[in-house]
């Protein structure tokens with residue numbers, strides 16, 4: 001969920017332009033005030049309580065505003081994050097290059113602040129595409145709905161022989177897929 005916030009940018013402060021239309025504010029899951037201050041207002045707290053956003057989303061929003069003070073990343077659109085054992089995946093709906101930064105400078109700063117490796121991924125309304133983006137260059141064979149003793153689950157199917165090419169361990173991919181697809185997921189190489 002994205003809350004659009006009105007910019008408090010002054011008239012004389014230029015909006016950032018990233019080879020695309022000028023963006024006046026950074027999009028984050030928490031409101032601009034919370035992202036700036038690192039505090040949590042009532043509506044944003046409610047979103048956390050309802051599980052619509054996570055505390056990590058709030059922490060990342062604040063980190064991005066702090067980084068924006070030094071490097072201009074106003075054009076970034078931060079949608080959500082998924083925390084794995086050794087990795088945080090940050091989904092963006094604008095050019096992932098903004099949050100990666102020149103030579104990876106922005107993701108490196110995020111790694112220092114958050115204490116975990118960062119992967120920036122393109123957010124998509126279709127979670128299958130997000131998964132494809134994250135496992136690249138490993139091709140996704142398909143996602144199938146399975147039934148086992150009355151329970152539904154999803155099987156993310158990857159080709160055998162790509163076990164070592166997968167950019168994250170299968171356990172992390174399973175966690176990530178479960179978060180993105182909203183249903184218990186298993187990862188199989190076949």
Ligand SMILES: [Zn+2]
Pocket residue numbers: 030031032033034035040041042043044045
């Ligand atoms: Zn707020």
